[in-house]
């Protein structure tokens with residue numbers, strides 16, 4: 705792997721409570737473009753904590769997180785927010801769509817915040833992403849008019865809005881039935897395999913984890929195994945438009 709898209713180097717996160725809580729301990733992890741990585745482990749093993757650290761939503765107590773080779777430790781919170789907006793798409797177990805907005809307007813939110821495209825371009829791009837995710841007939845609906853699986857696909861579409869090279873998903877299929885889970889899995893798999901994005905997903909679903917390129921298993925905040933099922937994708941492959949690096953501005 706040349707420069708990993710996201711890297712944790714010796715990352716430890718301790719919550720400074722009266723009795724300090726060790727969430728993540730001495731984690732080294734490097735993920736390259738096009739990799740589809742499962743983070744697994746028992747409940748309370750630190751999976752979500754690690755994902756939030758990789759997504760610079762939280763900061764390590766010691767060690768460092770690098771995005772596209774850039775150290776994030778010394779960045780201001782504004783710089784981190786800008787980096788997240790452009791460089792990282794998040795998908796959570798619960799979709800967190802805005803109920804008063806239409807599906808297409810929910811997908812447009814990150815693009816409007818970024819302010820790089822015109823209103824017409826935003827509308828066209830939102831429609832393209834939703835069409836790709838099989839939601840062309842639902843764009844003008846409100847989230848409440850959709851099934852759980854459709855809503856989660858809208859959440860994935862929103863995560864893709866600014867074409868980030870990194871997608872972080874926390875139990876993305878945790879509240880879905882098996883058919884809807886399969887659809888979301890296929891989409892995440894395509895985002896990695898076809899678009900060349902790095903996709904890291906926390907999951908309790910061992911069957912799904914087995915089908916990913918790589919499985920990182922945590923116990924008590926430590927990585928106890930890191931198994932690659934498929935060889936690393938050659939770095940020349942894939943990265944689609946905007947996926948080659950994370951712009952810092």
Ligand SMILES: Nc1ncnc2c1ncn2[C@@H]1O[C@H](COP(=O)(O)OP(=O)(O)OP(=O)(O)O)[C@@H](O)[C@H]1O
Nearest residue numbers: 719725726727745746747748749750751752753754
């Ligand atoms: N704010 C907090 N205060 C106290 N303990 C916390 C806090 N946040 C997390 N923890 C504890 O830290 C540990 C790791 O939590 P984390 O949510 O990362 O685990 P997880 O593997 O994602 O769990 P799950 O599979 O149940 O979602 C757990 O034991 C959790 O209870």
